[in-house]
Amino acid sequence: MTEATDNVDRFFDRYAAALLARDAKAIAGMFAVPSLILFPGQSVPVTDASQTEAFFASSWGQYEGIDSVEKRVDIMAEAPGFVWADVTWSYAGGEPRERFCYQLAETAGGYQIAVLTPLA
Numbered sequence: 001m002t003e004a005t006d007n008v009d010r011f012f013d014r015y016a017a018a019l020l021a022r023d024a025k026a027i028a029g030m031f032a033v034p035s036l037i038l039f040p041g042q043s044v045p046v047t048d049a050s051q052t053e054a055f056f057a058s059s060w061g062q063y064e065g066i067d068s069v070e071k072r073v074d075i076m077a078e079a080p081g082f083v084w085a086d087v088t089w090s091y092a093g094g095e096p097r098e099r100f101c102y103q104l105a106e107t108a109g110g111y112q113i114a115v116l117t118p119l120a
Contacts, residue, residue: 004078008085011111016069022060028053032105032112039118066091081106086119
């Protein structure tokens with residue numbers, strides 16, 4: 001593994017732990033400000049960490065009963081200061097449930113999510 005791959009893997013370990021802990025504030029800290037969330041037909045510019053925190057705080061119901069998560073991380077591309085990662089999330093040892101492309105920006109404190117896009 002490359003150093004970038006190791007750092008990305010550790011980033012998503014922390015992200016998964018924050019999700020399982022239902023820690024919206026920790027997750028919000030993992031998103032760059034500004035950042036962009038792209039969904040089909042919808043583009044959400046994130047201009048304040050409180051937007052991300054409020055979104056996740058309101059979405060915990062969809063993860064009811066989930067107390068474990070598995071991830072598969074494939075690095076799609078790397079550039080100086082950036083990594084694009086294809087991440088598939090599976091819950092409680094089950095089938096893949098979510099898949100996203102995360103564009104991560106390297107900051108002094110580590111990676112942050114700059115752009116999030118769902119994948120099929």
